[in-house]
Amino acid sequence: MTDAKEVLSRAFDQEPPLRLDKDAVISAGRRTLKRRRAVAVSGVAAVVIGAVLGVTSLTGRGAAGQVGPAVQPTTVSTSPSAAPTSPTPTGTSTTRRPAAPGGVELDPADVAALNKAFNAGVLLWPPGVEVPDPEFVFGRDGTAVTWVDTVSGKRAVTVAVYRVTDQRRPAMDCVSAQNGRKLPDCSTRTLEDGTRVRLDVSAPPGAVAVVSVNALRPDGTAVELLETAGDGPEHRKSRVLGDEALIGLATQPGLVLK
Amino acid sequence: MADRDTEFEEYLESRAVVMRRTAFLLSAGDWHRAEDLVQTTLTKVYVAWPRIHRSGTVDAYARKVMVNAAIDESRRGFRRREKVGTVPDTPYSSTMDEAVDVRRALGALPAGQRAVVVLRYWEDLSVAETAQALGKSEGTIKSQASRGLATLRELLGGVLVEGRP
Numbered sequence: 001m002t003d004a005k006e007v008l009s010r011a012f013d014q015e016p017p018l019r020l021d022k023d024a025v026i027s028a029g030r031r032t033l034k035r036r037r038a039v040a041v042s043g044v045a046a047v048v049i050g051a052v053l054g055v056t057s058l059t060g061r062g063a064a065g066q067v068g069p070a071v072q073p074t075t076v077s078t079s080p081s082a083a084p085t086s087p088t089p090t091g092t093s094t095t096r097r098p099a100a101p102g103g104v105e106l107d108p109a110d111v112a113a114l115n116k117a118f119n120a121g122v123l124l125w126p127p128g129v130e131v132p133d134p135e136f137v138f139g140r141d142g143t144a145v146t147w148v149d150t151v152s153g154k155r156a157v158t159v160a161v162y163r164v165t166d167q168r169r170p171a172m173d174c175v176s177a178q179n180g181r182k183l184p185d186c187s188t189r190t191l192e193d194g195t196r197v198r199l200d201v202s203a204p205p206g207a208v209a210v211v212s213v214n215a216l217r218p219d220g221t222a223v224e225l226l227e228t229a230g231d232g233p234e235h236r237k238s239r240v241l242g243d244e245a246l247i248g249l250a251t252q253p254g255l256v257l258k
Numbered sequence: 259m260a261d262r263d264t265e266f267e268e269y270l271e272s273r274a275v276v277m278r279r280t281a282f283l284l285s286a287g288d289w290h291r292a293e294d295l296v297q298t299t300l301t302k303v304y305v306a307w308p309r310i311h312r313s314g315t316v317d318a319y320a321r322k323v324m325v326n327a328a329i330d331e332s333r334r335g336f337r338r339r340e341k342v343g344t345v346p347d348t349p350y351s352s353t354m355d356e357a358v359d360v361r362r363a364l365g366a367l368p369a370g371q372r373a374v375v376v377l378r379y380w381e382d383l384s385v386a387e388t389a390q391a392l393g394k395s396e397g398t399i400k401s402q403a404s405r406g407l408a409t410l411r412e413l414l415g416g417v418l419v420e421g422r423p
Contacts, residue, residue, distance in 0.1 A: 004379035004407060007414065008283060011364065013357030016289050020274050025297055026263060029304030 034137055105140040106162075110257045114138040114161055117255040153229065153236030159249070160224045163257060170214035170222045172198045194218040195251055199243055209239045215250040221257050225250040262307050269316060270300055277320065283376045284328040284369075287361025291331075299324040321381065322391050325373045332369035363413040367406050374399055375406040 106114075118136040136144035142162050148155045162168065171177065174186035185201040196216045203209035208229050215223040225246055229235035241249075274296060281292035281299070302323045303316065310319045364372055370392070377388045378399070385403075389396045 004375070004410075005382070007360060007410070008364075008376070008380045010356045011283060011287055011360040012279060015279075018275055018278060018293075020270075020278070020293060020296060020300075022267060022270055025270065025300045026266070026304060028297075028301040029266075032301065032305045 106138075106142050107258055108140070111138050111140060111142075113256060113258075114142065114144070117252045118144065118159065118249070148240055150236055150240055152238075154234055155227055155229045155236050155240045157241070157249070158226045158228070161255070161257070162222055164216065164220045164222050170198070170216055170224055172196055172214060172216055174198065174200070191251060197247055197251065199247060201239070201243075203239065206237075208235070208237045211239050211241070211246060213246045213250040215247075217251075217255075219256070221255065223250045223252075223255070262304075265311060266304050266307050269303070273317075273320070274300070277324065280321075280376060280381060281324055281328070283364060283380055284325065284373060285331075286365035286367075286372065287357075295324055295327055295331075298327050318391065321377070325377065325391060329369045329373060359414060363410050366413055367409055371402045371406045371409075374402040375410070378403050379407075 115136065115138050118138070136146055136159060138144040138159075138161070143158065143160045145156060145158045148157060164170070172188065174183045174188060175181065176183055183200055185203070186199065188196065188198045190196050195218065198212075198214040200212045201209070202211070209227075211227040213223075213225040215225075217223070227239055227241055227246060229237065277296045277299065278289075278292050281295035282289060285291040285295060299320050303310070303320050306319060307316075310316045364375075367375065373392060374388060377383045377391055378385070383391065385396045385399050388403075389399045392399070394402075
């Protein structure tokens with residue numbers, strides 16, 4: 001009797017050399033991870049924004065400093081001239097997708113331009129920070145996300161790019177869309193090229209810090225950037241990127257949509 | 259990520275050849291399909307690496323992924339469309355004849371049954387381990403192993419095959 005294993009081994013005649021592409025395997029794995037993280041961070045951002053806005057709408061922004069500044073909901077229908085004293089609760093429903101450009105898909109050439117612009121320069125990450133997926137990979141919806149690993153947990157950086165329309169534009173004023181009060185940790189500036197920038201920081205004690213940067217370019221391109229995290233123990237509550245790093249990211253040179 | 263890559267690369271380099279042999283048997287003797295199977299498997303292993311490495315289940319996970327991928331592929335009929343001749347363009351020898359015979363015999367087995375035979379008799383898994391890898395009952399594994407061996411005996415003629423019960 002011949003052992004089954006020995007018989008099976010006879011099938012290996014003329015075994016060719018292994019041609020497995022190790023780099024291709026790792027690249028494919030990274031792409032899968034990136035897709036999963038993008039899905040996950042969408043949920044994280046939605047929860048964070050939803051929670052912050054929900055609390056803010058109940059208590060009033062900046063009141064006694066108890067509530068951190070909400071990420072100014074860019075999807076709230078507030079033009080820069082919109083009356084801040086009349087917050088629109090309807091805006092909170094659409095802010096559950098803070099990084100979505102209103103469902104308008106970009107041209108593939110625009111997506112390619114975004115990927116090129118956002119990955120052309122090297123972002124100076126702080127010491128002790130590891131970025132597993134250093135590249136921003138934009139989808140047709142004009143959004144991208146990357147995770148930042150630190151010794152004290154993960155943070156997520158999401159980016160949304162879109163063309164400003166009458167229906168959708170970034171919030172550029174430092175007033176709460178919920179109660180019209182001035183946001184305590186919000187500032188605006190205008191860059192040399194005419195790009196207007198708004199930076200808003202929400203870092204209430206013990207809660208997840210949320211930092212948002214909105215950039216409105218002279219050509220009508222809007223960039224919304226959000227640094228945030230989830231609530232789990234693997235996430236880091238405090239922010240990891242400084243103001244200038246985030247603003248630099250949101251005002252990438254060479255970003256031109258068709 | 260750097261640690262993950264380093265650990266994974268070490269695993270890949272130490273296991274790829276062995277995995278390809280198992281994949282070769284699962285794909286009934288097609289080296290091209292075997293490499294594709296290994297690539298698919300290793301990609302999934304990479305994605306799950308922190309979890310499976312921590313729990314010490316990398317090989318079990320890889321085996322399960324590979325078997326499922328082979329069976330899925332068989333269901334899609336991929337091999338029937340893409341099968342590439344694997345007989346080398348060199349003079350035949352008796353060894354080569356045997357190899358072709360074994361591959362054909364394996365190819366005659368249904369994909370699920372072939373997976374049982376490969377895991378039981380090539381990977382040396384127990385009935386329980388094979389059942390766990392394939393998500394089937396131990397009784398099913400025993401009966402499929404028995405039928406698979408019977409088919410191989412019949413197709414391989416003079417080559418007698420025996421296996422553990």
